[in-house]
Amino acid sequence: MALADEITFDEALSEEMAAAADQALMTAETRFAGEQIVARSLGAHVDEARIARFGFWVPELQDARVPSGDIFLEVLRPTEPLDLTRSHQDVTFERIYIPVIRTEVHCFVAVRGMRAGTRDAIGDFYALCWRDAEDGWHRILDPLAISLPFGAMAPAELYDVDAMLGARGDTEYWQALAGETPHKFGPVTNILQIHVPTATGGGTLASLTRQFERLAARIEADLPLEPSDMLFAGYEGVQLLPVEPTTVYETGPDFWEESDGNDTSVTVSLLRPNTTNWGYDNVIAGMATVNPVLLETGRPDELVDLAAVLHNFPGGPKRLVFDVVYGHSDNQGLRVLSGHFFAGPNMYGQNLDYQNPAVRAILLEMQRRKVNFGADGVRVDGAQDFKYWDATAQVLRHDDEYLQSMADIVQDVAGTSYRPWIIFEDGRPWPEEDWELSSTYRSVIESQRDDDVFQWGPLTFAHNTPFLYTFWLGKYWRIRECLNVGSNWISGCSNHDTLRRGTQVSPKLNVNTRLGNTRMEILDKAYDNPAAHTLTYVALPGVPMDFLNAMARASxxxxRNQDDKYGVKVVAEEAISLRWQVDEYSYSIPGNFTRLKALGYETREDLSRFLTFLPALVEVTDYDLEDIARLLNTTEPKLAGPQYTVDSLKEIARAWMDDMHEYCNITHSLGGLDPVQCNFTHDLRRFRAARPWLRDNYGQKDHFSYLEPLVGRTIFTSLRHGPDGEQVYSVIHMEGKETGDLDPLRLGVPGTEGFGWELALASPGIGKDYISGPLILKDSMALVFTRKD
Structure with missing residues (x-):
């Protein structure tokens, strides 16, 4: 049957939808309140009668004076089965245009006969289309789509969201939380931060789900945990780096490329999305759904499956935290969204116009739909970037009201209403020059109504370098802040940003060589450090967070492999990471850096020499690629690699990004994990979980200090008192020379006098037979004692 014979326009229902939107905008107390009501009807929905309803916010059509008779819903149905697991396929789609009902800046349409996608079936694709005076066609894509198999720059798939969420495997978990008022999630004990593409060999949400299924099965069967299991064990919270669609290749190929089209059909070359990205280069469109690159099956159900496995975990649920990025859009967002979404350029791309009531409502609706996949918490990236221009005062102001609105959203999963736990990353006044000194990391905490709102703390924010001498003593003033006000901070030094910044530090600085014999060992131990972990999990308040790649000692x-214009510049900025993360042996492994080797960089030394020249030339030529290529070709002796041209430089940049992405996968480091270190960190997590009161700020009887005189080392001491009378005492050698014979229980720390202390934890390097008494402490060693008062 032809598509035109199956699909019909329900004019009466479309009129009803438009009238409801008009009524909301006319009668709501404020324009924003009205737009919030309308935003619920935007995007695509399948109702109980299997009628597809669509709503679009289209102020650009009003700007262009496009008449209603030239606006349509475009419906596309493949004439043969699609396989979303194929790398490439050429598919013919039937096409039909459905009229819409327009009301000012919104368009609505109800359609009968459309096929909605499910886990097992591909649905019809759609977009809004309009025709210009020359009969040229233009698309407006759905920014609120729930399924984008070919990315945010392509038509969306109509998806049966209710069927997806109704089949979730953690319904009992959610129903147990139901009450007369929305359930409010509080903080977890600790967090494992995960970048999905580098967390497993498969690099997808489905493969990560299988990883947790395997771990759950082993725990349920009481089987011993291997070091690779321990990386994922002992965490109450799992925070995914952003899983929304990101940018696409700047110069192509597009994942959806059309040819041979007419009013009734179109042939499309379809590519399975294969970009690599750390997650933060979003385009705002598609924020309500999942990046297709992360979907093994191409179905957004994979995210629901992960939530279910975590919530049903033996011994107690693991909570899922989403990381959302609404503080900016990459410039590619201009390709897919109306200019009304944006308030001008910034260092990342584009600011968003939070003061536009419709934009504000749509962004919050995107967040609500995304969290309804089943997240217990939300981490808001770059909250200091949520700003607006106060024309009266002629200043930029932080939009704290919008941040409060993010925290106020009520979610609904499996019939249970709830409000997630909210974490903000906010380093204001960053990016001002004095931000490291002047930021309190409490701006949002102090402005929000809830007392369980969290922020990233000062030891978690980007520019931390624990592999440089005097780092810990230099940060002592921040540590003192943690003791007094850190209960609502995320703590710990290893996360996606600190590890990245660490690899950009010059190795010529005062590096703590006691951490290892090579730069790779030094960097690995700095961010997976027994002493730092003990400080975070035992001595400091707040909620500890670990980054999976750091815990696995992976790179x-x-x-990000999408760049064309600035890709070479980005590689120049990352070039120094070769010195920190890649040694000759790692480079020589046949499966590593295959693309760069194919371009002529057969050894690490070949690549290192090129990457030594590149950053200098980027700077002296002011990033003139033609000049850079010319100068590279004149070096003596001649550089390895291809003949240098603008095109070959871009090819090298792409090869670097793709090779590094593969190299960063933690599966490469699993065989080298130290069982003793993995056991220790796992024991620390269990120790913290058994003592939730350690999250609280220090009380009057608690003590924290460092041993004096320093004599070439920094040793912290901490004494904490639990509500049940337990004392927890730790001695932590953060950096520097080894001690002579030192008795940790005879250091004169107030409150440690007397007997009854028992050794609870000893870091690697301390003998298993040690119980108490004098010992020599070396860099990165730590001891934890407990006793009942």
Whole structure:
């Protein structure tokens, strides 16, 4: 049957939808309140009668004076089955245009006969289309789509969201939380931060789900945990780096490329999305759904499956935290969204116009729909970037009201209403020059109504370098802040940003060589450090967070292969990471850096020499690619690699990004994990979980200090008192020379006098037979004692 014979326009229902939107905008107390009501009807929905309803916010059509008779819903149905697991396929789609009902800046349409996608079936694709005076056609894509198999720059798939969410495997978990008022999630004990593409060999949400299924099965069967299991064990919270659609290749190929089209059909060359990205280069469109690159099956159900496995975990649920990026859009957002979404350029791309009531409502609706996949918490990236221009005062102001609105959203999963736990990353006044000194990391905490709102703390924010001498003593003033006001901070030094910044530091600085014999060992131990972990999990308040790549001692960096214009510049900025993360042996492994080797960089030394020249030339030529290529070709002796041209430089940049992305996958480091270190960090997590009161700020009887005189080392001491009378005492050698014989229980720390202390934890390097008494402490060693008062 032809598509035109199956699909019909329901004019009466479309009129009803438009009238409801008009009524909301006319009668709501404020324009924003009205737009919030309308935003619920935007995007695509399948109702109980299997009628597809669509709503679009289209102020650009009003700007262009496009008449209603030239606006349509475009419906596309493949004439043969699609396989979303194929790399490439050429598919013919039937096409039909459905009229819409327009009301000012909104368009609505109800359609009968459309096929909605499910886990097992591909649905019809759609977009809004309009025709210009020359009979040229233009698309407006759905920014609120729930399924984008070919990315945010392509038509969306109509998806049966109710069927997806109704089949979730954690319904009992949610129903147990139901009450007369929305359930409010509080903080977890600790967090494992995960970048999905580098967390497993498969690099997808489905493969990550299988990883947790395997771990759950082993725990349920009481089987011993291997070091690779321990990386994922002992965490109450799992925070995914952003899983929304990101940018696409600047110069193509597009994942959806059309040819041979007419009013009734179109042939499309379809590519399975395969970009690599660390997650933060979003285009705002598609924020309500999942990046198709992360979907093994191409179905957004994979995210629901992960939530279910975590919530049903044996021994107690693991909570899922989404990382959302609404503080900016990459410039590619201009390709897919109306200019009304944006308030002008910034260092990342584009600011968003939070003061536009419709934009404000749509962004919050995107967040609501995304979290309804089943997240217990939300981490808001770059909250200091949520700003607006106050024309009266002629200043930029932080939009704290919008941040409060993010925290106020009520979610609904499996019939249970709830409000997630909210975490903000906010380093204001960053990016001002004195931000490291003047930021309190409490701006949002102090402005929000809820007392369980969290922020990233000062030891978690980007520019931390624990592999440089005097780092810990230099940060002591921040540590003192943690003791007094850190209960609502995320703590810990290893995350996606700190590890990336660490690899950009010059190795010529005062590096703590006691951490390892090579730069790779030094960097690995700095971010997976027994002493730092003990400080975070035992001594400091707040909620500890670990980054999976750091805990696995795997590599990490700024991985993004979409750039064309600035790709070479980005590689120049990342070039120094070669010195920190890649040694001759790692480079020589046949499966590593295959693209760069194919371009002529057969050894690490070949690549290192090129990457030594590149950053200098980027700077001296002011990033003139033609000049850079010319100068590279004149070096003596001749550089390895291809003949240098603008095109070959871009090819090298792409090869670097793709090779580094593969190199950062933690599967490469699993065989080298130290069982003793993995056991220790796992024991620390269990120790913290058994003592939730350690999250609280220090009380009057608690003590924290460092041993004096320093004599070439920084040793912290901490004494904490639990509500049940337990004392927890730790001695932590953060950096520097080893001690002579030192008795940790005879250091004169107030409150440690007397007997009854028992050793609870000893870091690697301390003998298993040690119980108490004098010992020699070396860099990165730590001891934890407990006793009942």
């Amino acid at each position: 990490w960096g700024f991985v």
